Amino acid sequence: MDTREAAERFVRVWERAWAAHDVDALLRLYAEECVHRSMPFRRPHRGRAELASYLRWSFARERVTDVRFSPPVVGPDGVAVAEFRVLAEEEGVPSTLAGCVFVRFDEAGLAVATRDYWHTADGHEEPAGDLFFL
Template structure:
């Protein structure tokens, strides 16, 4: 699979799966030996099972309202994809904005991903 197709599939699947906390859909995006790093100073998650455990933990207590992933920027076997999530974290409306960097294998599976993201309380003006 070409990288542009793999990256768009990754973005589309994440957008839908995050909205519904669909771990099974996300499992199909990663190679068994994939490595994911969330934020620069956290230890990486090695292997699909560890990545899915991290995602489950991340979703705990969160209720997504809207999730959007932008069109991937692709070069060779890598892509950068910005995302924005409006959610309830407990009872607090929150905005999470970030970017995922992914490297794909020839089958279109992510073999290496890393995220950079920030959260803030949801502004009262919803035009942001």
């Protein structure tokens, strides 16, 4: 699968599935032996089973009200990056999560490695300036 096609599918599914907490839809985007890094100093999640546990843990207390991803920027060697912004509530308290995801795809268009960088803010905020830099 073409990297651009894989990247566009990745952000499209993440946008819909994050809002719905649809872990199964998200897992179908990843190779069986994927490596997902959710924070720079956190132990990586290796394989779909660990990724599934992480996603279920992340979604457990979160009620999402809006998810947006930028169009992906595709680079060489099966790599893409996209920004995201999520409005959510945890225990009735509104928060905003904004960040970016780096994805490396295999020939079949499945994510083999992902790395997220993100920040949170109290309340529902839009990032300063343009919604997405990319």
